[in-house]
Amino acid sequence: MNSKDSMTISEQVIAAIRTVVGSSPAVLHEPTFNGNEWRYVKECLDSTFVSSVGEFVNRFETDLADFTGSTYVIAVVNGTAALHIALMLAGVKSGDEVLIPPLSFVATANAVVYCGANPHFVDCHESTLGIDPVKLRDYLSTQTELRSGYCVNKSTGRIIRAMVPVHTFGHPVDLEGLISIARDYKLVMIEDAAESIGSYYDNQHTGTFSKLGILSFNGNKTVTTGGGGAILTGDVAVAKHARHITTTAKMPHAWEYRHDDIGYNYRLPNLNAALGCAQLEQLPTILAAKRELFRRYEQAFTQVSNIKLISEPEKCHSNYWLQTILMDQDVLGQRNRLLEATNNAGYMTRPAWSMLHESQPFKNCPKMDLSCACSLAARLVNIPSSPSLIPSEL
Amino acid sequence: MNSKDSMTISEQVIAAIRTVVGSSPAVLHEPTFNGNEWRYVKECLDSTFVSSVGEFVNRFETDLADFTGSTYVIAVVNGTAALHIALMLAGVKSGDEVLIPPLSFVATANAVVYCGANPHFVDCHESTLGIDPVKLRDYLSTQTELRSGYCVNKSTGRIIRAMVPVHTFGHPVDLEGLISIARDYKLVMIEDAAESIGSYYDNQHTGTFSKLGILSFNGNKTVTTGGGGAILTGDVAVAKHARHITTTAKMPHAWEYRHDDIGYNYRLPNLNAALGCAQLEQLPTILAAKRELFRRYEQAFTQVSNIKLISEPEKCHSNYWLQTILMDQDVLGQRNRLLEATNNAGYMTRPAWSMLHESQPFKNCPKMDLSCACSLAARLVNIPSSPSLIPSEL
Numbered sequence: 042m043n044s045k046d047s048m049t050i051s052e053q054v055i056a057a058i059r060t061v062v063g064s065s066p067a068v069l070h071e072p073t074f075n076g077n078e079w080r081y082v083k084e085c086l087d088s089t090f091v092s093s094v095g096e097f098v099n100r101f102e103t104d105l106a107d108f109t110g111s112t113y114v115i116a117v118v119n120g121t122a123a124l125h126i127a128l129m130l131a132g133v134k135s136g137d138e139v140l141i142p143p144l145s146f147v148a149t150a151n152a153v154v155y156c157g158a159n160p161h162f163v164d165c166h167e168s169t170l171g172i173d174p175v176k177l178r179d180y181l182s183t184q185t186e187l188r189s190g191y192c193v194n195k196s197t198g199r200i201i202r203a204m205v206p207v208h209t210f211g212h213p214v215d216l217e218g219l220i221s222i223a224r225d226y227k228l229v230m231i232e233d234a235a236e237s238i239g240s241y242y243d244n245q246h247t248g249t250f251s252k253l254g255i256l257s258f259n260g261n262k263t264v265t266t267g268g269g270g271a272i273l274t275g276d277v278a279v280a281k282h283a284r285h286i287t288t289t290a291k292m293p294h295a296w297e298y299r300h301d302d303i304g305y306n307y308r309l310p311n312l313n314a315a316l317g318c319a320q321l322e323q324l325p326t327i328l329a330a331k332r333e334l335f336r337r338y339e340q341a342f343t344q345v346s347n348i349k350l351i352s353e354p355e356k357c358h359s360n361y362w363l364q365t366i367l368m369d370q371d372v373l374g375q376r377n378r379l380l381e382a383t384n385n386a387g388y389m390t391r392p393a394w395s396m397l398h399e400s401q402p403f404k405n406c407p408k409m410d411l412s413c414a415c416s417l418a419a420r421l422v423n424i425p426s427s428p429s430l431i432p433s434e435l
Numbered sequence: 436m437n438s439k440d441s442m443t444i445s446e447q448v449i450a451a452i453r454t455v456v457g458s459s460p461a462v463l464h465e466p467t468f469n470g471n472e473w474r475y476v477k478e479c480l481d482s483t484f485v486s487s488v489g490e491f492v493n494r495f496e497t498d499l500a501d502f503t504g505s506t507y508v509i510a511v512v513n514g515t516a517a518l519h520i521a522l523m524l525a526g527v528k529s530g531d532e533v534l535i536p537p538l539s540f541v542a543t544a545n546a547v548v549y550c551g552a553n554p555h556f557v558d559c560h561e562s563t564l565g566i567d568p569v570k571l572r573d574y575l576s577t578q579t580e581l582r583s584g585y586c587v588n589k590s591t592g593r594i595i596r597a598m599v600p601v602h603t604f605g606h607p608v609d610l611e612g613l614i615s616i617a618r619d620y621k622l623v624m625i626e627d628a629a630e631s632i633g634s635y636y637d638n639q640h641t642g643t644f645s646k647l648g649i650l651s652f653n654g655n656k657t658v659t660t661g662g663g664g665a666i667l668t669g670d671v672a673v674a675k676h677a678r679h680i681t682t683t684a685k686m687p688h689a690w691e692y693r694h695d696d697i698g699y700n701y702r703l704p705n706l707n708a709a710l711g712c713a714q715l716e717q718l719p720t721i722l723a724a725k726r727e728l729f730r731r732y733e734q735a736f737t738q739v740s741n742i743k744l745i746s747e748p749e750k751c752h753s754n755y756w757l758q759t760i761l762m763d764q765d766v767l768g769q770r771n772r773l774l775e776a777t778n779n780a781g782y783m784t785r786p787a788w789s790m791l792h793e794s795q796p797f798k799n800c801p802k803m804d805l806s807c808a809c810s811l812a813a814r815l816v817n818i819p820s821s822p823s824l825i826p827s828e829l
Contacts, residue, residue, distance in 0.1 A: 058451060071483050078480055086473055089465050090652020091661040091710065118512050118662065121700035147683055154697050237562035260486020260704070267513065267704035277452040289541055290796075296785035300541045301795045303548050306515035310654070310708065316485065369759045380690060391690035392538075401695045 050347060050375045051382035056237065057341040058388045059214040061334070066387030067425035070363065071266045072323070073327060075433060077319040085315035088397070093288065095311025097318050102271070103322045109238070109246040111254070111273035113280030116309035116317075117287050120235040120257025123270035124152035124205070126287055126307065127253040130272075130279050131229040133158050133202050138194055138407065140204040142172050144396040144414045149205055149233055150397050151408075161194065161201060162398040164410035165417060169208035169354045170365075172220025173413065180409040181226050192226045197407060203229040206249045208237035210423070211263070211362030216250050217243045223251070238263050239328045239360035248273045256311075263327060263362050263428075264320035266313040316369055329359040330428035336394055337431075338364055338424070351353070351421075364426040373419060380422065393421040444741060444769045445776035448760070451735040452782045452818055455728070458486035460781030461819035464757065466659045467721060469827060471713040479709035487682065489705025491712050496665070498715045503632075503640040505648070505667035507674030510703035510711075511681050514629040514651025516665035518546035518599070521647040521703065524666075524673050525623040527552050527596050532801065534598040534622070536566050537792040538808045543599055543627055544800075546789050555588065555595060556802035558794040559811055563748045564603035564759075567807065568612025574803040575620050586620045591801060597623040602641045604817070605657070605756030606748055610636045610644050617645070625649070629664070632657050633722045633754035642667045652707075656768070657721060657756050657822075658714035660707040694768055708716035725755045731825075732758055739768040745815075758820040763773055767813060774816065787815040 048056070058067075087095055102114040117123050133139055135157030141149050143162040150160040163180065166173035185192050192201045204223055206214040216232075223230040233238070234248030235257035241247065248254030256271035272283045284382060290304030309317075335352070342350045347369040353359035368376055376392070383390040396418050397410050442450070452461075471653065479491055496508040512515050527533055529551030535543050537556040544554040557574065559569035579586050579595060586595045598617055600608040610626075617624040627644030629651035630636070641647030652663035666677050684698030703711075712720075729746070736744045741763040747753035762770060769785070777784040790812050792802050 070484065073484065074480055082480065083473060086468055086476065086710075089468065091466065091652070091659060093662065095652070095764055119700050146692070147685075147698065148700060151683070151697055151699070245753075259642060260484070260488070265485060266701075267706035268487065268700075284668070291541075295778065296783075298540070298785075298788035299794065300789075303545055303796050304540060304541065305545070306513050306662075308662075310707065312661035312710065313704065316706065323564050385691065389690075391692075394692035395694075400693065 042350070050372050051379045053345045054348065054379060055383055055386045057338070058383065059344050060341040061337045062430045064424055067389060068427065068432060069389045069391060069423060069425060070261045071427045072260060072427065073323070073427070073429045076323040078316055081315040081319045082312065085312050090398065091312040092310050093308040095314065097311045097314040098309055099319045101309070101314040101321070102394070104318060105271055108321060108324065109249055111249045112275045113273070113277065115272040115280060115283045115287060116314060117270045117272060117307040118309055119268045120255055120270035121152060122150040122307040123255035123257070123272045124148060124231070124233060124307065125155045126283055127231045127255050127272055128156050128203065130283055131203050131231050131253055136199060137202040138197065138199045139202060142207055142414060143408070143411055143420055144170065144209060144393055145207045145233070145397060146235070146394055147397060147400070148235070149207055150403055158202070159199065160397070160403055160406045162406060162411060164409055164411045166215065166413040167413055167417060169212030169214050170212055170351070170417060172206045172219060173286045174215050174222055178222050180224065184409070185226065187227065190227060190249065194227060194407060200369035201228060203231055205231050205233050207233040208240055210351070210365050211237045211240050211360040212351065213237065213240050213242040213247050215354070220250060231356060236262065236362045237360055238287045239324060241358040243356050249275070250278055252279060258317055263331070263360050264317070264324050266309065266320070269309050269313050269317060312404040327428040328360055330431040331426065333431045334426065334428070335361045335364060342366065346431055362426065366422050366424060368420045368422065370420070376422070388425055390422050390424050391412060392420045440636065443533055444766050445463040445773045447739045448742065448773060449777055449780045449782065451732070452777065454735040455731045456782070456824045460703060461783060461824060462821065463783045463785060463817060463819060464655045465821045466654060466717070467696055467821070468719065468822045470717040472710055475709040475713045476503050479706050485706040486704050487560050487709065491705045491708040492703055495703070495708040495711045495715070498712060499665055502715060502718065503667060503694065506644045506668070506669045507671065508673060509666040509681060510708060511664045511666060511701040512703055513653060513662045514649055514664035515542040515546060516699070516701040517649035517666045518542060518625070519549045520628060520677055520699065521625045521630055521649050521666055522546055522597065524653050524676055525597050525625050525647055530593060531594050531596040532591065533596060536601050536808060537790045537805055538564065538603060538787055538803070538812055539601040539627070539791065540629070540788055541603055541794070542629070542790065544797055552596070553593065554791065554797055554800045556800060556805060558803055558805050559808040560609065561807055561811060563608050564606055564745070564811060565608030566600045566613060568609050568616055572616050575616065576609040578803070581621065584621060586622060588749065588801060595622060597625055599625045601627040602634055604745070604759050605631045605634050606745065607631065607634050607636040607751040607753065609748070630656065630756045631754055633718060635752040637750050643669070646670055646673065652710050652711055657725070657754050658711070658718050660703065660711035663703050663707050663711060687763070692827045721822040722754055724825040725760065725820065727825045728822070729755045729758060736760065756820065757817045760818060761814050762814045762816065764814070770816070784816050784818050787812045
């Protein structure tokens with residue numbers, strides 16, 4: 042019996058993490074400000090244009106368009122706001138249903154509710170962590186019917202208007218399969234790419250495959266603006282509408298304040314955009330560090346039995362936002378001990394979000410069989426993922 | 436005939452503004468960053484805590500509580516978000532009506548609609564620019580009746596749940612009169628103090644007279660966080676609830692993400708709070724400069740016929756956020772020429788917001804006779820109001 046065999050799962054995981062990140066404590070994800078962050082933020086303060094008007098907001102949008110390949114980008118206060126407006130512009134109305142995975146941050150479901158609509162939970166696939174197109178097509182074929190060109194849930198009688206695939210932890214979902222379902226079932230697809238800046242499916246940036254996609258720049262994301270988000274679209278009319286209602290639906294005029302619609306105060310402040318401009322310059326370096334971190338974890342975790350490190354799906358290039366291990370079913374009883382032990386050792390780890398369909402506000406929402414998502418949620422653990430864990434000289 | 440008599444109103448106003456602010460162009464309101472703004476923002480960047488968690492957010496809330504005398508302060512992304520949550524916590528529900536003035540920024544009405552409720556427009560008083568309690572009491576006595584303890588609009592059959600007085604341009608509304616009406620008609624009062632940080636009614640800070648009040652720190656306000664706002668309350672349960680639902684209703688836990696309610700992503704980022712902490716240190720200096728600017732305008736405008744400079748109402752101490760002139764009815768025909776001429780001369784001026792009850796999204800909302808508000812809206816012009824117009828050595 043060698044020493045590894047005598048170690049508990051927790052001890053093996055701690056040893057693997059230590060091999061990669063060293064013995065200092067490590068949080069789950071912290072931002073790195075190694076570029077022009079100070080300079081741009083100071084420039085912004087010096088200009089006094091810190092609020093909803095300013096050069097950095099425009100530049101941040103242009104830089105994001107360049108990076109993602111999205112024709113239009115509208116910067117907003119956060120990813121939740123982006124998703125709220127994207128759903129509205131996708132035509133989601135009060136009483137509709139919207140297909141979403143149960144394995145996501147709560148914003149995905151909340152944004153549906155802000156539109157007066159109902160989340161409808163659909164299952165995930167183990168290889169992408171996102172919506173499973175094969176299971177979904179099978180489910181929709183029996184659960185729904187087309188009435189007057191709309192996909193109607195036969196159990197509730199409500200229109201299923203849209204689908205929001207989430208690129209979980211930065212790993213692209215099977216977009217090809219989902220696009221085909223969206224077309225066949227008359228669903229608008231809104232890509233929740235909050236976690237996947239720098240992730241590509243078939244060499245195209247996530248968030249750009251459908252009419253609307255969204256990004257997030259919260260403090261725990263790959264790049265941050267403090268709080269921030271963006272709407273991506275290739276449709277000029279949608280872009281114009283998005284910009285209009287995220288800036289209180291004010292009609293352009295030198296001094297008149299007149300509004301032609303219910304609008305939102307969702308514009309990203311210039312101060313936050315200044316930080317974002319500097320962060321986007323650093324993004325290639327950050328992505329390279331995160332990929333190198335994955336490579337090192339991959340090596341370290343080959344030594345750990347009953348644990349698999351999640352890697353990018355086929356045809357995909359992931360940003361590896363949050364590095365994730367997946368426990369085998371037969372060691373699941375040790376998960377809470379693993380969480381306790383790693384956190385006590387100074388390595389921040391956490392399970393996936395609690396399943397949304399089990400959460401108080403959504404427990405009566407419609408859902409299909411969610412066995413894969415439930416299994417994933419029980420077995421996933423995120424481990425320290427900051428780009429700063431890779432020395433910057435690399 | 437002296438030279439003044441031969442000058443047009445526009446020429447007289449331009450001359451009066453020039454006397455006060457000099458011959459350089461002047462915008463309506465720009466922030467001043469003469470204190471620790473850069474130091475704190477840099478500290479925030481250096482800490483990497485730029486997002487929803489951080490010391491500056493807590494400190495900003497404490498400093499605001501100290502300044503306003505509010506027991507609890509919850510910092511949020513902007514004044515609109517603050518008002519949305521304040522209305523929700525006041526119990527405003529779908530189908531309710533909420534009394535608001537038609538002379539306000541559109542956020543006041545939009546926030547009511549976000550709750551699924553209907554703005555109900557009530558008239559203003561010329562001396563405060565805000566809701567007129569005498570006219571309002573008279574209107575409610577015939578238009579409403581108490582049914583099961585609720586104030587019901589007899590025309591629509593809907594419950595009038597709340598009233599949102601706005602301290603327009605920083606001038607406190609007649610709070611004593613409105614508090615008495617709120618009590619008699621079972622209305623919750625939510626003070627929209629977005630424009631009135633540093634304004635006092637009877638020596639008490641605006642926004643602290645009822646269960647809920649809100650502040651704004653948009654870039655054009657007396658002090659700014661880029662984008663930002665705050666909810667004020669003296670009620671511990673309301674404060675706790677406000678903090679919970681503005682932070683996605685996440686239940687406290689080291690690693691679990693579990694949510695017990697539909698929540699919002701409304702927390703002010705630490706980066707913006709860092710700017711706010713420095714701005715609050717400067718607030719007394721800024722307020723003194725704005726008061727001195729008023730004093731100088733007051734002197735200059737005594738020379739201008741048919742124009743009155745708006746001054747603080749009785750029993751009130753205003754922050755003089757936006758300096759405002761009021762044109763006599765008989766020179767109103769010259770208002771557009773005045774706006775053109777002053778803006779062309781490099782002095783930014785603008786009329787009040789377009790009346791909300793005439794705006795497309797709200798034109799079918801219930802309203803009382805709004806003759807005073809309409810008259811004010813037609814006659815008001817804001818003139819350059821930045822604290823930087825007063826040299827800082829004063």
